[in-house]
Amino acid sequence: GYGRGRRLDCLGPATAESPLKHDRTNMNTHVVIVNWNNAAQTLRCLRSLQDLAEAPKKVWVVDNGSQDESVVRLNEFLTTSNMRVELLQSPKNLGFGGGCNLGMRKAFAEGADSVWLLNNDAVADRHALQALQQKLASAEDIGAVGSVIYDLRYPKRVQVWGGGRIYLWAGVSSHFCRPVAEETIDYLTGASLLLRRSAVEAVGAFDDENFFMYWEDSDLCLRLRGGGWRLAVAANSRIWHEHSSSLGRTHALKDYYVTRSAGIFTKRYAKLPRLAWFIGTTLRILRRIASGQATNWFAIQAAWKGEGAPNKIIPEAGKQKKTGRTLRIAIEASTLEGKRAGIGHYTEQLSQALSEIPGTEISYFTSRSWGKDMPGQTGLAPPRRCWTRWKKRIPLGRDLQLRLQGRQLARMTKHWVPDVVLGPNYILPASEAPQVLVVHDLSHLRHPEFHPPGRVRFLKCYLGRALARAEAIITVSNFTKSELLHFHPEVTGRVHVIYPGISERFRRPPTAEQERALDLILRGEQRRYLLFLSTLEPRKNIARLLLAYQGLPDEIRQRHPLVMTGQMGWQESQFAPLLRELIGKGEVILTGYIRDELLPALYHRAQALLYPSLYEGFGLPPLEAMACGCPVLVSNVTSMPEVCGNGATYCQPAITASIIAGIHEVIENPKKPPREVDEISAKWNLAADSIVKAMRSLLSL
16 A cells, blocks of 8 residues: 655644635645755755745745855855745754655645645746646646756756656666656656645645655655646756756765665555566676775665665764855956957956955966966057957867867866856856856847857857856846846856946046047047947947937037947947048048057047947946946947946837937937946955855855
8 A cells, every 4th residue: 555654743633524625726825945054055046036026925944954155155045036045954854754844844834735845956837836836727627737858967868757767676767858648657856846734734745754755746746646646847947957956967876765765665656566666786796896996885775674874874973164254256258358348348357356355366377378467458469450350260269269268277276276267258268167158148149140150159068068067157137137048047046236336437528648648539529429439330220320310400410529439349230321421521530449558538528328229237437437427329229228227318229210319319318327327336355255255155265
């Protein structure tokens, strides 16, 4: 017959009422997460729950007798979380089933009608809970629903399609890795399992008195099926799981508990339990002998004999790492070579701020060298112009650059071992050190027509791999975070929104030297000009901007010429004829690239900044202009409303007439920029502080 699980005291006796009498799609679902000496993964899991489309009613985090700083770090999260989260502390390790039972007792005592058990080493797609709830509500006799589990490091690879098949004659089980008929499923994995309260009332919870680790979910599922409850899988509930993270795939202690629990399970359910356990144990031993893992062999034998786990295979208590020690950061610095565009300026300012934080040590690497000094300053020699462009001119040049970056990073590691590698430009080569990646926008996926085909191919090929390796991902706006989760939902829980900073020089009046230098660039132009500042490329909406400027009254064009500052980008043929015409009339001044030190003077002289971009991940120029007291006209799409708030005039970038109306508005009734733009974006040192805090949290330093 079917075994019995441990009944939860607070549930009371099972009732004969319909198990779905009061159920609805919007259920009162609580989440239970068990932590043991692994706060970093638990926090990642909790952050993924914050991104759910619909938040659970409450989250219970059960700390299972951790011996590290888990409780301290989890409590820090609780003070800032916008979810209802409560930490339950167990004085000892109750095992997976015991920890889940503790959380379920609390959840049901507070009125939960369903409980979602989620592994702490997993992250959830934003619609994962909704899909589970909808599946549970679809039929009265469904007692448990599982998710489709993907590999966190290989996000398209299915680890488990809900559950699997149990072979009682051999005392082993196997996961399904593709859709199957639900009636063929013997068990659902406990990595993500939604349980109906009435089903748990009927058959009991996990048998934590007999199963410490492994096979407890199979035992519960067989009891559910024996009690007339169905098992189901929500195909749209996606979970990304770090396989066997608590012990590792081949840890001897895992083999010990798998073997021990398999013996209890087969004794309970198999017709010939001793034979089934012997077959399964023999297969496990042969597998370990073939792989040369003698320690695992002895652990399996100890479990077979009913002995305790050998002391030599028990993990030591979590060692406390020294706090406050120097944090070594290696920065990929290719964007600092040559003339710096937006990401280059971001990397430069962030690197300077990071280097000024006490307790940090910075080194830089590019595709051709590495060193302690920032490229282009006192360290690596500034590259020749041709060196910065070779990757665009030869086939697979970007791929070659990435390989060369990996070579230089490996050279660096032999002499200077980094604690973490920071990639401020989307892609990083593989490394042994943890990686932190910065993603500025996803325009290559949303609007591939805005980029050269080679760049789109490169990012599509390598960005997913870099994201899978990254321990933490920084986005420069909530908009970019939403884009990232749309195209790469598996990164949920690892994304940190940290706004770029504003340099202090934009808050100071320009110097006389800067004014003289700007006079030379503008050839003595003294009129209050309309300014455009960015690389001249399709997503900056250059063609419509020029058409809108051409559509202004002659009087405005004569009074306010259009100054266009920036490097010539890609597909200039789209706007080159009109640009040449307006330059010939003296209405447009094309300055080309201007040194970063002169930008405050450029903003101070401008009547307004025009920035009707079609797509922005952040957009520093409008914020810099506001810091200088310059009115701005920006588009009302993507990140612009988030960045500029109520300090800007907005237009619809796809409609030329709207841009014209916006130019009139920003000239005639300019909005006064906020006195303190720090409300929108932090200074660079504050942004750097946030990044260092994320890195130290990642490394438990």
